[in-house]
Every structure is written in C-alpha cells, then in structure tokens.
Amino acid sequence: MSAPVAIVTDIEGTTSSIAFVRDVLFPFARRHLAEYVATHGQRSSVRQCLSDARTLAGEPALDDVGTVALLQRWLGEDRKATPLKTLQGLIWADGYARGELKGHVYADAARALREWSERGLRLYVYSSGSVAAQKLIFGYSVEGDLTPLFSGYFDTTTGPKLEAASYTKIAQALALPPGDILFLSDNVAELDAARRAGFGTACLDRGEASIPPGHGHPTFHDFTSLDPFARVP
Numbered sequence: 001m002s003a004p005v006a007i008v009t010d011i012e013g014t015t016s017s018i019a020f021v022r023d024v025l026f027p028f029a030r031r032h033l034a035e036y037v038a039t040h041g042q043r044s045s046v047r048q049c050l051s052d053a054r055t056l057a058g059e060p061a062l063d064d065v066g067t068v069a070l071l072q073r074w075l076g077e078d079r080k081a082t083p084l085k086t087l088q089g090l091i092w093a094d095g096y097a098r099g100e101l102k103g104h105v106y107a108d109a110a111r112a113l114r115e116w117s118e119r120g121l122r123l124y125v126y127s128s129g130s131v132a133a134q135k136l137i138f139g140y141s142v143e144g145d146l147t148p149l150f151s152g153y154f155d156t157t158t159g160p161k162l163e164a165a166s167y168t169k170i171a172q173a174l175a176l177p178p179g180d181i182l183f184l185s186d187n188v189a190e191l192d193a194a195r196r197a198g199f200g201t202a203c204l205d206r207g208e209a210s211i212p213p214g215h216g217h218p219t220f221h222d223f224t225s226l227d228p229f230a231r232v233p
Contacts, residue, residue, distance in 0.1 A: 006151075007116060008126050009123070018208040029087075030075050037067075053071055082156050089133035089136065093132065103139070104141070105137070105146065164197040167193060177198070179200065184202050184226075
C-alpha cells in the first residue's frame with residue numbers, strides 16, 4: 001500500500017511488552033480487585049461494571065462477593081469481557097496515580113510515534129484493554145506522556161479484534177477509506193481481520209508472541225525498521 005493517512009496500533013506485544021501486561025498489570029488488578037470493589041463499590045462506574053458482568057454471565061442474582069469471584073475467574077482465563085476490562089482500568093488508574101505503576105512503552109515505539117505524529121500521520125490505538133487503560137499506559141509511560149500524539153482510542157466496545165466488522169467501524173469513525181489506514185499488531189488473527197476490512201497491515205514480531213510462519217503480513221522486529229512513509233508490501 002502507499003503511505004497511510006492514519007495508523008492504528010495495538011498495545012500488548014506491539015508498542016509495549018507482553019510481559020508488562022501479563023506480569024505487572026494483570027497481577028496488580030487481581031491483587032486489588034476485591035479490596036477495590038469493597039472500598040469503591042458504591043461508585044456508579046463500579047456498580048455498572050458489576051451489573052454488566054452479571055448480565056454477561058447470565059447470573060443476575062449474584063451478589064458483589066460472587067461477582068468478584070466471577071471476575072477473578074475471568075482474570076485467570078484472560079477473558080476479553082468489557083466490564084472486566086473497564087474495572088481493571090479503574091484499579092490501574094489508582095495504581096498509576098499513586099505512583100505504584102509506570103506504563104511500559106518500548107523506546108523505539110515512542111520515538112517512531114513522535115516522528116510519525118510530527119510528520120502528519122494521524123495516530124490511533126485499538127486494544128482489548130479499555131480506552132481508560134490505554135490512556136493510562138501511554139499517559140504514565142516510562143517514555144513520558146504520549147497521549148498528545150493520539151487522535152483517538154478504540155476498545156472492545158467497538159467490537160472484537162478478530163472480526164473484520166470492527167475495523168470497518170473504525171474506518172467509518174475516522175472517515176477514511178480502509179486502504180488509507182495501516183494497522184500494527186503482533187497478533188496474526190487480528191491482522192487477518194484488519195486486512196479483510198481493507199486495511200494495510202504490519203506485523204510486529206518482538207520475539208514475545210507465537211507468530212506462525214508464512215502469515216502473509218509484512219513483518220518488522222521493532223518500530224525502527226518500520227517506515228510507513230515507504231511503500232509497505
């Protein structure tokens with residue numbers, strides 16, 4: 001494809017380490033979930049998460065203790081459930097604000113994002129983590145506050161990342177032809193879905209994810225070697 005007008009990037013395994021999400025963020029949410037619900041359970045945002053989780057599970061009669069147990073089980077299963085992701089974001093917000101968390105972003109990713117923004121590319125995020133969580137990891141990152149670089153964020157409220165329709169919705173939200181958008185991810189199934197929607201694609205293989213050979217997407221080992229202004233095969 002020719003140089004894109006916009007780039008939509010994944011986070012985990014792409015701009016940021018899978019290990020940070022797996023070994024730092026998820027355990028932090030798991031440790032603090034019950035305490036957070038007990039302390040902040042009357043907030044409307046928390047009540048909505050609990051209600052949505054019960055609805056999603058088909059168990060409307062669950063009390064808060066039972067709902068926390070349900071959410072803990074989903075955490076263990078790495079479920080991409082919107083109420084869980086939203087609640088995780090609230091818990092992480094507390095951790096970032098207290099200085100207990102600092103968002104990991106690869107230095108090469110931060111440099112490239114700054115350069116691409118300066119050169120006029122519109123930058124967006126699409127991650128299974130909530131929009132609030134996305135803003136936290138970039139806003140409190142080890143590379144400084146990167147949120148001014150982004151024009152918008154998308155999460156699972158847009159749709160599942162493995163469905164082409166989700167990428168079609170993103171293109172419509174950006175008011176751009178799909179062919180003007182480049183999607184970056186380490187997940188080949190996500191890249192396949194984006195390509196079915198007409199997006200350009202680039203696979204980030206940082207050695208963390210299991211990436212099958214012969215997947216058909218241009219592959220880069222970091223952002224330094226990825227030049228969106230050159231023609232992406």
